[in-house]
Amino acid sequence: MPIESIHNTLQDLKKTLARHNYAYYVLDTPEMSDAQYDLLYQQLLQTEKAHPELITADSPSQRVGDQPLGHFQSVKHAVPMFSLENAFIQDDLVDFERKVNDKLVAEKVTEELPIAYAAEPKMDGLAINIRYESGKLVQAATRGDGSVGEDVTHNIRTIRSVPLELLGEGWPSVLEVRGEIFMSKAVFNQLNEISLQKAEKPFANPRNAAAGTLRQLDPKIASQRQLSLYLYGWGEISNDWSLPALYHKTIEQFKVWGLPTNPDAKVVYGAKGMADYYDQLQAKRKDLPYEIDGIVYKVDVLAYHSKLGFTTKAPRWAIARKFPAEEVWTELLDIEIQVGRTGALTPVARLRPVNVAGVMVANATLHNMDEIERKDVRIGDTVIVRRAGDVIPEVVGPVLSKREASSVRLFNMPSRCPECDSAVIKEHDKAVYRCTGGLFCPAQRKRALQHFVSRKAFDIQGLGDKLINQLADLNMVHHPDDLFSLTIESLSGLDRMAEKSAFKVISAIQAAKETTLARFIYALGIPEVGEVTAKHLANHFITLDNIQSADKDALLDVSDVGEIVAENIVTFFQQPHNQEVINGLIAAGIHWPTPQAQNRAIDSPFAGKVVVLTGSLMQISREDAKQLLEGLGAKVTGSVSAKTDYVIAGEKAGSKLTKAESLGIPVLSEQEWIEMSGVTNG
Ligand code: IVH
Numbered sequence: 031m032p033i034e035s036i037h038n039t040l041q042d043l044k045k046t047l048a049r050h051n052y053a054y055y056v057l058d059t060p061e062m063s064d065a066q067y068d069l070l071y072q073q074l075l076q077t078e079k080a081h082p083e084l085i086t087a088d089s090p091s092q093r094v095g096d097q098p099l100g101h102f103q104s105v106k107h108a109v110p111m112f113s114l115e116n117a118f119i120q121d122d123l124v125d126f127e128r129k130v131n132d133k134l135v136a137e138k139v140t141e142e143l144p145i146a147y148a149a150e151p152k153m154d155g156l157a158i159n160i161r162y163e164s165g166k167l168v169q170a171a172t173r174g175d176g177s178v179g180e181d182v183t184h185n186i187r188t189i190r191s192v193p194l195e196l197l198g199e200g201w202p203s204v205l206e207v208r209g210e211i212f213m214s215k216a217v218f219n220q221l222n223e224i225s226l227q228k229a230e231k232p233f234a235n236p237r238n239a240a241a242g243t244l245r246q247l248d249p250k251i252a253s254q255r256q257l258s259l260y261l262y263g264w265g266e267i268s269n270d271w272s273l274p275a276l277y278h279k280t281i282e283q284f285k286v287w288g289l290p291t292n293p294d295a296k297v298v299y300g301a302k303g304m305a306d307y308y309d310q311l312q313a314k315r316k317d318l319p320y321e322i323d324g325i326v327y328k329v330d331v332l333a334y335h336s337k338l339g340f341t342t343k344a345p346r347w348a349i350a351r352k353f354p355a356e357e358v359w360t361e362l363l364d365i366e367i368q369v370g371r372t373g374a375l376t377p378v379a380r381l382r383p384v385n386v387a388g389v390m391v392a393n394a395t396l397h398n399m400d401e402i403e404r405k406d407v408r409i410g411d412t413v414i415v416r417r418a419g420d421v422i423p424e425v426v427g428p429v430l431s432k433r434e435a436s437s438v439r440l441f442n443m444p445s446r447c448p449e450c451d452s453a454v455i456k457e458h459d460k461a462v463y464r465c466t467g468g469l470f471c472p473a474q475r476k477r478a479l480q481h482f483v484s485r486k487a488f489d490i491q492g493l494g495d496k497l498i499n500q501l502a503d504l505n506m507v508h509h510p511d512d513l514f515s516l517t518i519e520s521l522s523g524l525d526r527m528a529e530k531s532a533f534k535v536i537s538a539i540q541a542a543k544e545t546t547l548a549r550f551i552y553a554l555g556i557p558e559v560g561e562v563t564a565k566h567l568a569n570h571f572i573t574l575d576n577i578q579s580a581d582k583d584a585l586l587d588v589s590d591v592g593e594i595v596a597e598n599i600v601t602f603f604q605q606p607h608n609q610e611v612i613n614g615l616i617a618a619g620i621h622w623p624t625p626q627a628q629n630r631a632i633d634s635p636f637a638g639k640v641v642v643l644t645g646s647l648m649q650i651s652r653e654d655a656k657q658l659l660e661g662l663g664a665k666v667t668g669s670v671s672a673k674t675d676y677v678i679a680g681e682k683a684g685s686k687l688t689k690a691e692s693l694g695i696p697v698l699s700e701q702e703w704i705e706m707s708g709v710t711n712g
Contacts (some may be wrong), residue, residue, distance in 0.1 A: 033084075036077065040084055043074045047090050048193060048288070055191030056290045063661065065654040069704055072649030076701075088166060088195040093188050098248035103181040105171035108206065108266035111157060112176065113343050114326065114350040120305050123327070126349045127301040130329060130338065133346070137337045144300020145329065148278045149307040150262055151294050152324040152350050154237045155212030156244060159265050160186060162205045165196040172244065182244050186211070188253035197288035206265030207289055213240040214319050217256045229400055229461050234426065235416075236321045260292040262326065276330050294318070297330060308351055315353070324352040353387065357416045359429055360384035365396065365409055365441045369449050371477035372557050373465040377402060377441070379413070379425050386417040394423040399443050400461035408438040449473035469509070469607060476502045478555050482510040486561050487553035488542045492535040500524060510553070511614030513539055546622045547574060554612070556602045563590050566653065567599075569660075570668075572624060574612075578603045587668065589653030635706050637663030639675035642690070645683030647700050662707060670695065678703045 047070060053061045062070075071090065078085050085092065117123050131143060157173040170186035171179040186192055189211075196205070213221075218236040225232040233239035243255045261284050267273065274280050278297055285291045294314075298307045304327050311325055329335060329347040338346040361382040368376045377396040384391055394415055396402050405427045407413060412432035417423040443463045445454055452467030465471050469478075479498045483490040493513070501507040506520065516539065521532035545553075551574075552564035559567070570588045571577045577599075585596035602608055641664045647655055655678075656666045670677060670689045677690035677697045690697050698706065 033081070036081055037084055040074065040077055040081075040089075043070060043077070044086075044089055046070060047074065048195065048197065051090075051190055052193070052197060052288050056285060056288060058293070063658070065650065065658040065661075068650050068654055069658070069707075073704070076649070090190075090194070093190070093194070094249050094253045095184050095187075098250075099184060100247070102247070104174075105159075105169065105179050105181045107159060107171065107174075107177055107179060110177050111159060111173045111179070111208065111265070112340060112345055114348055115341070115344045115346075116324075117349050117351040120301070120308075123304050123349065123351060124301045126327075127304075130334075130347070133338055134334060139334065139337070141331075144303065145331070145334075146276075146297050146299055147304060147327045148276075148281075148330045149296050149298045149304060150292055150326050150328075151311060151318070151320075151322040152326045152352075153210035153212050153260055153262075153292070154235075154321040154323045155210040155240050156237070157208065158182070158186065158211050158259070159206055159208050160192065161266075162196055162201070162207070164203055165201055167192070167194050184249040185244055185246060185252035185257075186259075188249050189257050189259055191290040192259055193288040198286055200271070201287055202268040202271035204266055204268035205271075206267065207261050207284055208263040208265055209259050209261035209290075211240055211244060211257050211259055212236060212320055213243070213255070214258055215321060216319060217258075221255065226397060226461075231404065258320070259290050261289050262292070273332060275332060277328050277332055278330055280332070298327075304351070312353065322353070324350050326350050356387045357414055357426065358384050358386050359412050359432075360391075360415055362407065362409055362411045362413045362425070362428075365402075367444060367448050369447060369465050369471060369473035369477070371474060371481050371555055373447075373467065373471065373474050375443060375447075375454060375463040375465060377443075379407075379415075381413070381415060381425075384415060386415060386423065389417060391415055391417060391423045394425050396425055398461040399463060402441060408433070408440055410434075410438040447471060447473075472502060475508065479507060479510060479513070481555045482553045483513070483542075487549055488545060489549075490538050490542045492531070492538045497524075497535070509611045509614065511611050511618055514543070514615070514618035514620075543619050544621060547572075547624075550574070550615075550620065550622060551577065554602070554608070557598045558595050559599065563588075563595060566590050569656070578612075584668075589651060589656075634662040634664075636676070639664050640673050641666050642668070642670050642674050642677045642686060643680075644670075644677060644686040645680030647678075647680040649700060649704065658707065676703075 047067070050061055050067055050070075053059055074089070075091055078089065078091055115126075117126060127144070130145070134141065134145070159171050159173070159179065160167060161169040167183075167187065169181065170183045171181050173179050187194065213236040215236060218233070218239050221239060222232040233242060239255070240257055243252050243257055246252055261281060264280070274283060278295065281291050281295070294311070296307060298304055304325075308325050311322070315322060327349055329338065335345065335347045340346060362379055363382055364380040365377050366380055368378050370376060377399065379394045379396050381392055381394060396407065405425070407425055407428050411428040413428050414426040415423055416426045443454065443456075446452065447454055447465035447467055450465065450467040450471035450473070452465050452471060454463050454465055456463050465474065467474060469475055476499055479502060480495055482488055483493045483498065490513075498507075501516075504524075506516070507513055516536065518529065518532045518536050521527055521535060522529045524532075546568065548561075548565040548568035551559065551567055552561050566588050567577055571580060580599075582596045582600055585591050585599055586593070591599075636659055641659055643652060643655055643659075643666060650658070659666050667674070670686045670693065672693060674690065674693075674695050677686060677695055678700065679687045679690075679697050680700050687697065
């Protein structure tokens with residue numbers, strides 16, 4: 031192929047990938063599946079590998095640099111980065127509005143009052159200045175002291191919502207945009223879950239995690255941690271472009287150029303409008319995917335900004351209304367133990383009840399013994415309690431200055447389970463203490479039942495924790511299969527249960543008999559088999575029998591299943607009591623449709639074909655490849671037989687490839703398959 035057409039192919043690929051990123055991250059309306067994106071991306075990588083001379087800085091392959099930095103460079107901001115004045119109560123906003131109005135009147139601005147303000151969530155992250163020259167991202171720097179920051183271009187480039195090149199046209203030759211770098215709640219929770227598993231120190235909150243990530247010299251870490259950005263301003267802008275008349279229109283223009291902006295921003299009028307927006311956001315706060323610590327209001331008409339000017343630290347045309355603190359002090363009365371579904375003992379802090387940002391908190395998690403020791407929390411301490419968004423309240427640590435030596439007690443994990451008196455063991459190399467009682471332990475039984483009926487499992491509404499506990503305590507239900515022999519009469523006999531509610535519960539139980547294999551597997555509560563692994567198992571093995579009879583090697587073929595999980599699964603199905611419960615459930619009439627490949631893409635060459643994947647694929651994960659094939663209408667199976675239509679052979683393919691060749695089954699290389707799939711024509 032002539033070099034020019036390769037260059038053109040690369041340009042097309044880059045455009046398609048950038049467009050997809052924009053659709054995905056900025057517009058929130060994805061145009062292709064992750065698997066399709068990965069395929070295109072891999073095609074780009076391969077082409078660039080063959081023609082390194084064609085690699086440009088705006089290629090998505092260049093988001094993560096090879097070399098970690100030795101140190102951070104200082105960056106002097108072309109336009110200083112200001113801070114904001116704070117408001118804590120509505121009266122502060124009324125004052126702010128009056129000052130703005132007075133100034134505008136003095137300046138003889140004739141506008142009808144109240145004037146418009148752009149209202150935005152105040153993101154709890156770190157301010158950043160990103161500089162584009164001729165549409166290309168050239169530098170990103172932290173706020174620092176407002177006039178000099180640190181160059182973190184290497185980390186900002188890894189953020190997939192940040193365009194390396196602006197989209198569209200008409201942008202100024204120099205454009206500095208400003209916004210907040212933050213970590214979403216979901217990414218933060220995932221990150222901390224992993225830290226806790228590895229017994230590493232977790233981050234205190236998403237803001238610290240974002241700061242810690244931005245401060246890394248090695249961009250690989252930032253690229254793994256998935257930071258986000260929303261814009262809320264600008265710095266230097268060359269005068270070959272004239273700003274719109276309004277702040278919110280300017281931000282909208284940035285969005286058109288491919289830059290991420292906050293979808294929850296709104297224009298409001300006067301102090302009353304500001305208060306309404308505050309109430310709306312306060313109510314929505316816990317459901318927002320990111321942490322906020324308040325609201326920022328900005329005068330919308332840009333011409334008024336120059337009339338209002340700045341104090342030494344902040345603009346007079348903007349103000350931040352902060353939410354009440356989410357960290358408060360209270361007394362740690364006691365530490366109690368909660369026994370989980372798999373017997374893990376979790377220490378829970380019993381607190382003198384305290385109001386944290388509008389919610390009364392009396393219990394908070396202490397995670398595990400390692401955490402208690404690391405934080406040095408003792409019974410009787412005054413402790414800092416934190417509740418952030420939808421995160422479970424937690425004890426941040428003791429207030430050492432308030433500790434009186436005589437009044438504090440150290441805490442030790444019990445050696446016997448407080449619920450069933452079985453021995454407690456500490457797992458080797460882990461922070462976890464576990465009750466060995468298994469299904470003998472009433473606490474474990476109750477948690478297992480609660481898990482079984484939970485939303486992602488059998489989703490039986492009406493069977494709340496309290497009712498489950500009651501049923502277990504009365505010995506009406508021991509194991510999940512017992513739920514299905516409950517009757518309206520047996521339930522109506524319970525405390526505070528009218529016949530009508532009993533009827534509702536029984537109907538819900540009956541309706542839940544129709545489920546999916548994935549939900550069924552998840553509901554069993556096999557240690558470390560979550561919702562996603564359960565789905566993979568169901569898709570891979572198709573039937574319950576196949577899963578139950580799979581050995582460790584067969585299980586390891588499933589994406590997401592490692593040694594420990596495979597062992598847990600094998601052990602689980604080997605236990606006679608688990609078999610009894612499963613048989614009981616099937617006998618009770620639990621059923622599900624057999625998962626089948628959907629024949630959506632009838633005109634694809636793989637529609638209705640039986641395909642086997644073997645060897646290691648270079649461009650796409652096994653699970654994504656499987657999903658992609660299924661999307662194209664194929665049935666993906668594990669072994670080669672006369673019924674197989676195609677074998678897709680990656681690197682180091684072994685016996686399956688030999689067998690395919692001996693049976694005369696068409697073998698495709700990974701690249702041939704990708705080309706045949708027709709997903710690469712942008
Ligand atoms: S405007 C000159 N808008 O809050 C005005 N700031 O307390 C500059 N922040 O340093 C800031 N969300 O890091 C603005 N929607 C928003 C914001 C926001 C978060 C942060 C920003 C700033 C700090 C000031």
